[in-house]
Amino acid sequence: MNDLMERLQRDFGVDDITVRKPALTTFRVKKDSAETLIRELRDREGYTHLNFMTCIDYIEDGIFTLVYMLHNYDKKLSLGVHVDISRENEDMVSIHTLWAQAWTYQRELREMYGINFPGSPRLEEDFCLEGWDDIPPMRREFDTKEFSEQRFGHREGRHSEEPRDHMKVELYPNRGGDEK
Amino acid sequence: MNTVDEILDYAIDQEQQAADFYEDVAQRAETAGMKKILLDFSKEEKRHKKILIDVKAGEHELSPEQEVLDLKISDYLVEVEASDNITYQDALIIAMKKERAAHKLYSDMAAKVPESHLKEVLEGLAKEEAKHKLFFETEYDERVLMDN
Amino acid sequence: MKLPFGRTTSSPISTGHSASLDFAQPEPVDLASGKYVKLWQGPQHPGITGNMSLELTLDGDTIIDCKTHVGYLHRGFEKLMERRSFIQNFTVVCRIAVPEPTFNEYLYSHAVEEISGIEIPERATWLRTMNLEMMRLASFLMWIGGQGGAFGQYTVANWTLAYRDYVLDLFEEMTGARIYHMYIVPGGVRAGLPDGFEGRAREIMDGAEKLLDQIERVMFNNTVFKARSKGLAIIPPEMIDPYGIVGPNARACGVKRDLRKDEPYLAYDQLDFDIVTGTDSDAYERAYLRLQETRQCISLIRQCLDRMPMDGAFQADMPNVLHWKVPAGETYVKAECTRGEYGYYMVTDGSELVRRVHVRGPSYTHAIAVMERLAVGNNIADIAGMMVSLHTYPPEIER
């Protein structure tokens, strides 16, 4: 594993290499080398299995981190390949030619995060959300609670008290810490 | 004092005297708070008196059989004087001692008379005083012997 | 028009990536020509546990194009988890795969435990293992019924679905619920076994064993079943890795992979079992392999009952879950569910909420990329049977 990581560091400039557990190492690679690196891992290093592909929204840093989880069945090792892209309309290189299921992941990521994968088949087709007209819902700024409160009514007669506030009002209204 | 009525009259008089005593001390007491306590004691004695008047009128029965708890607190305390600057503790001690003495008086008298209605009344009076003593002893236990 | 895989026996087994496969999408056909028919299969049909549609294009009786449509069960679990505490999430995850909630409970809990460095007590590992195998048994029973039903054998469907309820009775006793058990919780499990459970479990295992024998005679040694399933929807070995095929679908063509053996978790390294494999992954082979694995479940449950410690802690020391902050970390944990590799990818940022959870269900590829490819060239009458033979659960696709 160390040899491989050294080589990836040298050839692809990967960084942020973290051994999460003996069977899982994650690292970060630049967007431009990502497809080549993943292809090489698949074809030369035995990482033939794409466990999944997903995205983490780091809204505070303005980036999406794409995660490609690759597995080597012979060595029983997994690699988590992280690729950072900008949250704002940045395209990502498609890997639909590497695995049959990749285009589905890419279609989902486009729907849920709004990430574009030029060349990926059927990218524009709805995945889960037929007729969705809001922002891509997996983005952090999409507030599910607010959404559901707008769409669905509240049950009549629901009201809850905080024990502490209730006791203050009922038992010692003029005492305790003064309002700041 | 040989008849029941005479005994009851005596007892009623004793309660009145006690009430007067507390009122007198209250008049002399230096602090308002103490005054109030003593007047409360006086009221308590008048309540006792009322009970005995009711007994005499046949409206209330003494119950010589009842068990009354004896805390024995007053038994071992020193005698105190009802001075002008009497403390709460001392006022309670005086009250306990007074009730104790009354209880003892009626018990002793009851012991000397043969089985009769009179004996029953005396025993009943003794129990009544024991109850009064318990009242003050409980007060003492709660208010004075807080940490003991 | 290119028909990728016909009814042929497969080539010699080889895993690894085959660059020769072509993932190109079929060319669209001219519907206006009147030569073709477009037909929607689903979203309600016996082939699937849950709802999913296949948009089929037919040339006569032959499917020439298949597109999978999902979304009927999308509830946004991954998103919901980002705003719930670590303890609250364990009650949500079970809903991601209705017939097999337990795998979600286990993997979610395991991911949290791994990042937090929580070691669960031995008794909990055994209780979890047994719970997972019971789940596998219940799920396979339901699947057998589905496969039978898809080929018109509703009798078998009724048997297995009814018998599944006995297994659910066991769950109800052990966990307090029939479907959404919410038994495996971060830190361990919620309780030990109730009094008398072992006896009742063994009884039900005996009955299940008998039932499976009957099913083998009635369903598998059956001319009709064989005629319809043999040679149907063959998965050749070279398709396995490029399509991400896992579990019985892969094992049926001889790919000897099973996470319980390859990367043992819980108590699996202490249990006696072998990986079941087949030779030609057609619908029959896959079905027969699943029947064998169902039998294996019964053996594993019995082994758990034999070996698990009946006393001792079943929960690790836990922090106060009301304000539980899991340290920043990242992990991917997986387990062998009835359909193969089921996985939870979790990223935490040190706060009281999980940063990201991605649920990897085998159906994601089995029901879309694989299904779309295998359907082409088949007869419309076989599509339901083919769908069942891939054993897919739509909710785990949509999450």
Added chain:
Amino acid sequence: MNLKDLLSPFFVWQRAFEKPYTSIRPTIDRPGAPAYRGFHINIADTCVGCGSCHEICQNHAIDMVAVEEYLGREGDSGLRPRFDYGRCCWCGLCVDICTAASLRMSNEYAWISEDPTVFHFTAGVDDKPWQDNENGYRRAEGYHLYPPKRIEMEMLPANESVSSFEEVVKGYSEEQAKKEADRCVECGICVATCPAHMDVPDYIHSIRDGNYEKGLQLMYRTNPFPATCGRICTRRCESVCPVGILGEPVAIRWLKRLIVDQVDASDYQRILADTITENGKKIAVIGAGPGGMSAAYYLRKKGYAVTVFEAQESAGGMLRYGVPSYRLPDNDLDKDIDYIVSLGVEIKYNTAIGKDIKFEQLLENYDAVFMSTGLSVPSSMRIHGEDHPRVLSGLQVLADVANGRDPGIGKKVAVIGGGNVAMDAARVSRRFDAEVTILYRRRISEMPADEEEIHESQEEGCRIVQQAIPVEIVSADSEQQVAIRWGEAEMVDDPKGGRPRPVLQEDRMHTDTYDSIISAIGQGSNLDYISKEMHEEFAIEWGKFTPGEYQHTTLEKVFVGGDFANSTADAISAIEDGHHAARGIDRYLNPAAYEEK
């Protein structure tokens, strides 16, 4: 096609003779498994309304609603959970987290109504047919969603503590405190019970965040004696902490102490940032104990010029002269007092009202007066021989030690009493190498002293003789010694209620000889500084004030607080009295500011 495959399916007929899977009875009659997660049951009398169920519910299915009959019960919010079955998913986390184990589930699962709005009920309050169901899910033994045991406090070993005045309780480390703070369920029931209504959950939260400056600010909102209370508070809060119902209560006192210990006194000014705008009015405070100093602090913050009159040479009152330094080291008490003084509070030491200055003068010269002179007169046992020179008072012994004087107790000591003063006198005596016997009229379990103090005094080698009633002090052979005659007591239930009463057993009397006998049976107030005429003006009963709203007395300008004005007679109550009087004085002197409220 082979013949076997053709015939084998006919095996299906064999099943025709087997018992069917289905049951004939309507399925609704099938009971759930014994541990089924069905409809909720709450034992409303056991529930304390902590709201943890509401907190943990991921569906927002639980509201905490007021149920009148429970309001005002000690350690009870008066709220009870109300379930919305339109949202519930029957996960049972509410049952798992329930601090009182009052919440569980029945194995009922059928509730049928045409009206969809009815599935909403307050468990245990609204009458439901499953309330008495014995089956259903409950939390398993050994399963916890928060640690039930507290983080153990490191103490000086008894053999070391007994030979020095070094602080016995070592205090938590930051790491330990974080773990302990983690146990809090943040219900806030303790806030109501704390006499000062300290923001307990908030400052505990600040410990979890490692933000001690925030914690200090939160504490000073309600209590300017955190270093002191973090050590010797009577911690009523802990007695109602719901975590203590099934486990051990959160160590609130030790957590408070940690915050103070983590902040250097020199940073107080910056952190607390108390800015004072003088308002030109003058307040006199009598007594520099916790009540007086608390009033001084909050009055000063409101801009009053505060002068505190203290008869002793140092401030602190009972905290300095009644609490030994192994429980409350002087420099920790000073940390609290120095900060209050640093805000410009003037303390006139060695100034006794009534002697050096007349009470009436204060009334004339100040806009308001706050009195908090506590209970400083030891109660007398009033038994024969009590005036023996070898009979000492507990308060005197403690004051002597605090002042660095030898209390002269000898080597064999009896302590009479079961309160904190008795325990302190006993433990102090142990530190002077005396053999100590504590005589107490009742049982150890009924001692008013702090449980830990009782435990530690025993650890340190004090022998407690319970149910021992002193009846007489008698002279011993040596003048340096004294004998006590005492009798054993039987505990008798008081038919009128109240604690059981000890009754002397006159056939079981004992006489023991000691070098000294320390009496610590209680204290009374000393109100000699108030003239007899003034007494008339105050409503004083049993030597105590019964102040009105905002600690106001019947005298216009005068406010009172502390031990002689409350029934609890502890530091934290005095602190609250002082704080509340400060509010009252401000309302009295500055009514315009309150008009709109």
